[in-house]
Amino acid sequence: MSLELISFKLCPYVQRSVITLLYKEVPFDITYIDLHNPPEWFQEISPLGKVPVLKVNGVVLFESAVINEYIDETTGSPLHPTDPLLRAQNRAWIEYFSTMLMTQFQMVNAETEEAFEAKKSDMLSQIQRLESQLGAGPYFNGQDFSLADTAAAPIFTRMVLMNERLNYFDPATAPNFDQWGQTLLAMPAVKKSVVDDFDELYINFMKNMGSYI
Ligand SMILES: N[C@@H](CCC(=O)N[C@@H](CS)C(=O)NCC(=O)O)C(=O)O
Known part of the structure; x- marks a missing residue:
């Protein structure tokens, strides 16, 4: 293939x-x-x-x-849950992660302080909603790594870089979410999923958007 x-x-x-x-x-x-x-x-x-x-x-x-x-x-062993209800739930949350990615992009893109604060507030609410869904981990479904984890990991790749500069997320407010992110970011498949100069490219992208931040 x-x-x-x-x-x-x-x-x-x-x-x-x-x-x-x-x-x-x-x-x-x-x-x-x-x-x-x-x-x-x-x-x-x-x-x-x-x-x-x-x-x-x-x-x-x-x-x-x-x-x-x-x-x-x-390919290989399935990463989607075999139980249809759990699989459907995972698909729904994957959509949710897409919405979070869009909110994250809109934060970077916001042209005014007001627009930035509104998107920041949306992002923090979305994190809280997700926090209440997460268990002890280490992954979204507990012990098993799944497609839901592959869909959420890019949020954390960008969030770390944004948070270093904007300090908008306090890990203590969403410990399960934070721990989940740390687990994903430490995985070789996640580390190698972006180009070597990704951090520099993303930081330049944040600077060059002509946006509020
Ligand atoms: N729902 C799509 C979203 C993909 C998407 O928005 N890709 C962006 C880049 S990150 C894109 O290609 N944008 C080009 C455009 O909208 O013209 C997916 O999950 O694949």
Whole structure:
């Protein structure tokens, strides 16, 4: 099976697929594009003009949740829970993590202090809601690492860098969430899921957005 993942270096949704592929030790090629100036071939194959796109023997898949489920179903032991109710719940929370990623992006992007504070408040509320859902861990479903963890890890990759500068999240207010993040960030598949100069790229991205922060 030939797998080619089309990526943008800063995209958290692509990072989810990279984590899944690395965790399951699946060989793949990665092609980076500049989303601000996307090549014509990408515009032709990506129905929504978004990354990630996964080419499977030339066939195009899009949407990170779909891509991750495809990878999971075709390689190794499943990372999605086998119980249908738990699996459905996990899918719902994966959507929730996508909303958190969007809130995080809007925080970085906010043009005024007021807009920044509003998004910060949304983010902190979303963290609290998630905190009440989390158990003792170490993973989202307890002992078993799952696709839900691959979908949430990119939040923490960015949050650490943002929090070093903005200090908006106090770990004591959401200890389970904080511990979960530390566990994920220490995993080799998560560490290797971004480019070597990711921190610098993300910090420059935060500085160059022309935003309030
Ligand atoms: N729901 C999509 C979201 C993907 C997404 O928003 N990707 C961004 C980059 S991080 C993108 O390609 N944006 C380009 C655009 O919206 O034109 C997924 O989960 O794959």
